[in-house]
Amino acid sequence: MATTTMQEWADGLYKGELTVLRGLLPEDLPELSGWWNDSGLAVLQRYTTSPIPTEDSEELFRQWSKNDTMRAAGFSIVSQGGEMSQDGDLVGHITAWGMDPRVRTARIAIMIGPRYQGQGYGGDALRVMLRVAFEEMAAHKVALDTWSFNERALRLYRSLGFVEEGRERDAVFHRSGFHDKIVLGMLESEYRERYGD
Template identity: 35%
Template sequence: MNEQRKVNILYGKQIYLRPAVPNDLDDYYTYLCDAEVGKFTGTQQTFTKEGTVRWLEKISTPDDSRVDLMIITKDTDQLVGEVVLNDIDPVNRSANIRIGITGGENRGKGYGSEALLLMLWHAFEKLHLHRVELGVFAFNKRAVHVYEKLGFNREGVQRDLLFLNQEYHDSILMSMLEHEYREKYMVESK
């Protein structure tokens, strides 16, 4: 295990990110079963508690190909989602990032933006990645806006990638390169 991939806790203003623990089971299961999370991530599978236990065990075990962190609010210590770097490619210094926030009451509060920025810091500053990419469904206009505001650039469209509710939906491929991250967020280091 590359020591740089080991993450303890990343602190933000409203939230902090930490690895999964067994006590996350109920909140994480609720997150996985959230219909809006499923819609925005394109997840169409049914989750069980037993399967969730196995998945939590998997993502809480260090793995060179991924970093899975739970998004926890500072004021209530409640799990409100997850942010994941996966498909980490050390040769090409690239990875995919994905995020989900559960519950309408937790969306629109800046938790997702803050979690993405913390994970991007980890990706570029600790893992020394060159490129972080993501896919977002075109119907998720709020997420597209947030990603662009954070500095992700559109690269292309995967047409009709998702079949949901009897309709096909496009996925927009976006990415951020390390120099773009540094120019936007590390101004003081110039």
């Protein structure tokens, strides 16, 4: 980091190799709300697959993306789009929240639109959000969770360096059965060792 100026660091803070994290735009809301209410995505993220009213789901994304406190941050994920990378396709949303100033653990949640899954956008956006959480939000730890049946997410999180910290047994009921919630975390020291300063 010694060779990087503060301005260069800040300019690249929200950019990955495939994605850029940018502020929520009003035109993002219909697609994000549609994805949130897509039962195929809902089963991976929520306790229920029931659709909620569009105005309510849009308000969730507005709240998650206010960025008016150092305890939380939320962004639309867009694909890199040439020179003006913020003009790429909307591919998802990511948020970090719950930063208690004493414990400094940020919880992360990510949603990638169905047609963009399996193309590396999720992993790239998570690496960017790790940088934001540890280098700008002053997190000591970043945590996330997923259901035990979400094997793709578990493989991705582990490949990024997240360590399984625990399991909440029978935490969700889908498809006539109970499933565990897997809790994973990464400490700042683990981030520094894996991704450098």
